Structures are given as structure tokens and as C-alpha cells.
Amino acid sequence: MLFLILSLSTILAKSIKANQLAQIENQTNLKHGGDHHHKFKINVPGTGIVQLEPSIGTVIFAIEIQDENASVALDRANTLVTKAVDDIKYNLFQEDYTIQTGIFQLSLRYDYTTGVQQLIGYSVTNQLYVTTKNLKLIGKIITVGVNAGLNRIDGVNYSNNQEELVNANDEAIKLAIQDAQRKANKIAESLNLKFAQILHFKYLDTYNNPTTDAYSPKVAQGMSTKESGIPTPIFAAKNNVRVDIELKVLLK
Secondary structure, eight states: OHHHHHHHHHHHHHHHHHHHHHHHHHHHHHHTTSSSSOOEEEEEEEEEEEEEOOOEEEEEEEEEEEESSHHHHHHHHHHHHHHHHHHHHHHTTTOSOEEEEEEEEEEEEEEOTTSSOEEEEEEEEEEEEEEESOGGGHHHHHHHHHHTTOOEEEEEEEEOOHHHHHHHHHHHHHHHHHHHHHHHHHHHHHTTOOEEEEEEEEEEEEEEEOOEEOOOHHHHHHSOOSOOSSOOOOOOOOEEEEEEEEEEEEEO
């Protein structure tokens, strides 16, 4: 009798285990399409980067005047800017460039050495933007501006026009899709599957990184104000346009 009970228990246990395995197998088949061919849906990222040679350069000059009297500081700043603009126009006669004023700021100056806030004067800051499509002119613009009395350079910005950026963005999208498809094919190959189709496209982001080559104000202040025929050497870096996308693809 004991042997019969043990045999029935063993048979029942095997039956339960077989049923569990059958349920797992059925769930797996349903998950992969209900047939004998496995199907996987995966998300694959793609990145496309296009490098642009800059076509526009802007030198950002700044003058900073300090005085105990606000009116005096303002007059000195205006006089210096007017003279600098005239000098730049004279020295860059018939060159391809545009010139415009930028940020203007009048601020108070305080002394805290005694532990008490004490007004000691005023500071006037005015920016001047000189832009050109002839990048070979950038060095000369810097030299002319410094010789004209502009005592600070806040940077040299390089950029591209809108049409160039749009074309680069379109090319970056194409490269990003190709990159995602390449990755999908590689994953499928590793799993002994095939890249079947694209199910969904997702546009993640675009990164347009204009290059700025900062030109140290300390260097500008230390340069000689004597007329020099040697332009300041400045080299433009490339502008990167990057697009990130995501593809949902079917592998089978």
C-alpha cells in the first residue's frame, strides 16, 4: 500500500511539472507571435554628426571706464567708442564687415575694505561687435581694434548662416538613421535573427554647437597700442551639428 501511494505521488508531481512547463511554453509562444519564429521589438539609438566650416566670424570688443563721477565715466566711454569705430572704419576701408554696439552697462563701484560699504565711483562697460564673412580678416580686426584703444576682447565667435545649418541638420538626420539601422543589423546578427522592419521613429534632439574661441582680456590689455602690420593669428574651429534619434525595430 505504501509503495502504491508513493508511485501515485510521483506520477502526480510529474503531471503538475509537465503542466507548468506547457503553460510557460504557451506564454512564450504568445509573446513572440504565437509561432515557432521568435520576434523581438527593440529600441535602437542613432547619432548623426556633421562638421561645418564656419562662414561667419564676430570679434566682441569691450571698453570699460571707471571714474568717481558717472557723467565723466560715460563721456569717456562714449568718446573712446566713437574714436574706435572711426579708426576701425578707416583701417578696414573697403573690407567686407559690419559693426554694431552690444551690451551697455553703468554700474556702481563700492569699497568694503573698512567693513562698511562705501561708494567710490562708477564703471561704464560698452561692447562693440565686428562681424565679417571673410574669416581671414579676423586677425586684422583684432589688431585694429586694440590699436584703436579698445581695452578688452570678450571673445571671437564663429558661426554659420541659417541655410548652412538647415542643410547640415538634414544630413545629420540621415546619418543618425543609418547609424541606428547599422546597430539594429549588428544586434540581429548576434542573435541569429534578421532586421525585419522599422516600426517607429522618434526624434530625440538636435545639438548645434557654435564654436567660440575666447580671446583673453589680459592678453588684449597687454598688447602694444602702436600700429602694427602683423595681424593677430586666429584660427577657426569647426561647428558641430548633431542629431540624436531612436528607432523601434522588429527582429525575427
